[in-house]
Amino acid sequence: MDIFGGLLFGLKSVLHVDTLFYCFVGVTIGTLVGVLPGIGPIGAMSILLPATFGISPATAIIMLAGIYYGAMYGGSTTSILVNIPGEAASVVTCLDGYQMAKKGRAGPALGISAIGSFIGGTLSVVALMFVAVPLANVGLRFGPPEFFALMCLSMSLISYLARGSTFNAVLMIFLGLILGTVGMDPITGFPRFYFGSTTLLDGIGLIPVAMGLFGISEILMNIELKARSVLEAKIRNIFPTLEDWRRSIGPILRGSVLGFFFGLLPGGGAVIPTFVSYSVEKRLSKHPEEFGKGAIEGVAGPETANNAGSTGAFVPMLALGIPPNPILAILLGALMIHGVQAGPLLMQKNPEIFWGVIASMYVGNIMLLILNLPLIGLWIRILKIPYRLLMPLILLFCLVGCYAVNSNPTEIVIMIVFGFIGYVLRRCGYELAPLIIAMILGPIMEANFRNSLIMSDGSFRIFVTRPISATLLFAAGLLFLSSGFSAYRKAKKRVIELVGDED
């Protein structure tokens, strides 16, 4: 099936009443969780996962994907009106979006953010089609050593791009990989680290861990969140003026390109391109002094980049089965629960999922534009719901969502334990994304590692004698070393500063 044939096939499967309905539900919930604090797309996807068991895998994934890119749209509303990002990917939008709102320009800020998100999302879907298909074809040539090397490269990238300490990210990767070994051995079925618990015999569930690490820990972090003050000014002139367009079109196009390419990188996702886009726009601007004081370019670029990034992140997941961020790790887990194996064969074995998800993004982006422009007043009203009322509701959804997967209260205990672990780790500056990605990739990585050794009669040379595997491992090693050197440089700089201070 060629690209356009595939797209038509996808559109045909999406343009059904029930699929459109689930896509709409997904993007609406996504916008909602983007607007609301204390619950992100990961929590929402985990909670809704059990509700998808009765529908086809393609429809389920379309709905869950809608939550992801919908949240990117919703996150900007809180950044602009409350100065609190609904999502990590909207942090940068606070800088100029809130300043614009304070100057009475909340309307154009919200408008350009929705339109930019739409353009970025749509251009990114086009790019996704053209990149994912050839990449999946390359992936078909991969054997166990190549997949193992690819996962090593993913782990290196995740630790390299970690916002905090690289060393801490590496520790989290090892912790995640170890958690992934709990349960039955993927090759022999030998039970490991289950300590007599039938729940652990199947492995530590992805949903309890994800909900604990990202849902419960978030609530524990926000336990004392005070009421937020929403700008009371009337939102007028949502459609940007010609001058706004003139200033924004460049940042939107650049944001689309940056977002898509950073989205492809494991660990990149939608957050990093927003920072890159902001600094690029500031550097290119004729009036850099306006940045931070309400420059529309500072909203248009990053908001476009986060949507383009969230779409670009689907490429490695759909084409190679490698999730570049925790949200797509949940999506990969959802595919597995539905009995679908993501990776190079997805396009051949389940074209309705591969092309259905791509086609649904075109439809979903249009739905989001409609939801986010005329219905902005509704989202503002939702923003005013006090957190102390939301918190019990979010917790209840976490509890029920976790229980509903297997009707097993032990999984709630696992969720609570991971919620506390996540809270402690976050307070000490550890990132949780490497942990969850490693936990999901762990069993696949192990199976490929052991199969490679069996193939080579126990020789590690198989990883370096095959060209693709050798290249990937070389790149992984290079990244690892360069992050080590940069950490060394930073440490050295700190020491010099300290000595200097003492002198």
Next chain:
Amino acid sequence: MKTAKAIVVTLLGLGIFVFSYSYRMGIGSLKSPGPGLFPFLLGLLLFLLSFCKVVAIMKKSEGSEKRTEGPIFFEKLFLLLLSLMFYAIFLNVLGYSIATFVTLLFIFRIAGYKSLPKISLYSMIIVVLSYFLFTSLGVVFPRGILGRF
């Protein structure tokens, strides 16, 4: 700093536990890797990395690094975790309606609501609405003690 140390020491202990436990599971040979090989390697690497981190923290402990963290609300944190544990333990015994109602009462209280009639009303409404919402999505809840009548 104390929590950071505790985390690294825990990881160090976990590394030791994992590599010793997986060694006993059987690491096999390189030609025929056993179920313990991969976790053995992971445990060993986690131990080595954590050890390096412990040494780094020890060296730095006299230094100037101080993380500026927000205040920790121990009481609320503890009560919230306790309420959630209560839910997990008593869900099957009490059934969805009673366990959820009681847990919500606690959580609303922890969230800052003072009036008992108000939080009882909120909890009741949420229990009823959520029951219908989730059962319509196909979730089957335990009936607990209500199932006996």
